[in-house]
Amino acid sequence: MPQSNVLRRDEEPLAAPAQSFEIRALPGPLGAEIIGLDLGRELSPEDFARVRKAHLDHHLLVFRDQRITPQQHIDFSRRFGRLMIHVLHQFHLPGHPEILVVSNIVEDGKPIGLGDAGKYWHSDISYMPLPSLGSLLHAQELPAEGGDTLFANMHLAYDTLPPALRSAIEGRTAVHSYLAKYGQLQKQGNWRPNLSARQLAQVQEVSHPVVRTHPENGKRALFVSEGFTTRIEGLPEDESRQILEALFAHSVRPEHIYRHRWQPHDLVFWDNRSLIHLAAGTPDHLRRKLYRTTIEGDKPF
Secondary structure, eight states: OOOOOSOOTTOOOOOOOOOOOEEEEOSSSSOEEEESOOTTSOOOHHHHHHHHHHHHHHSEEEEOSOOOOHHHHHHHHHTTSOBOOOSOGGGEETTEEEEEEEEOOEETTEESSOTTTTSSOBOTTTTSSSOEEEEEEEEEEOOSSOOOEEEEEHHHHHHTOOHHHHHHHTTOEEEEOTTTTHHHHHHHOSOOOOOOHHHHHHTOOEEEESEEEOTTTOOEEEOOOTTTEEEETTSOHHHHHHHHHHHHHHHTOGGGEEEEOOOTTOEEEEETTTEEEEEOOOOTTSOOEEEEEEEEOOOOO
16 A cells, blocks of 8 residues: 555654755854855754754854745744834835835835945844844845945944943943934934834834843843943933944944845845844846844843
């Protein structure tokens, strides 16, 4: 008789086979590239553990040549935690609200994505009570020039703080707001829609430590950015502004930065608890489109 493909109750499904891939550290202060791994296939527990450790060790992973569907992108992202739905529902990928479209493309007079995403240094979703663990950005369409993304290592930024500045922020908290630069961005371009009352209710100001401890590796990192941090609590306004400006400038010193030059089908996965990032800009006449998922983290401490 032919054998049935249906598993008996006492049988376990076959584990995903291991894949052969390399992890190569990138030159500079952060990052590694993953060569030979297909994220369109289910990862074995051993392969996933290896990827997860590399992400913690290097803060940013570049998966080369990932020809995956939006659903495969989502499925891989979900292995790290709950996915966050971006407040700008106007730029969700149709049928996949977990994906934010990052793009400068305009079709029928309307932008298909958020064209000015990352214009200021920031850590994704730091303006929520539970900020992001990490983000995964998958290249769909790349310009012939420009379009780079810069990442700054906030562990290094903290470790190299001048003693007086470190003392000034010890034990302090700061306010993060999605609206910190929103009005300016609206004036600078046509990408940002007016927010509805419901959207505004989703992005109330929050307070987080100026220096956070990474919940998995125990390292301390600066957790402020020009994009979302508005003030340090408990300080006069002028003193708060002076300290924040000093922290912002120190964070993005050249020796703290990795510049990612995108290749077709790159998927970049970075740790928002360890890094801030910036979009370096794309010429207006060149098309750029990427898909982003964002993983929820935990309350900073």
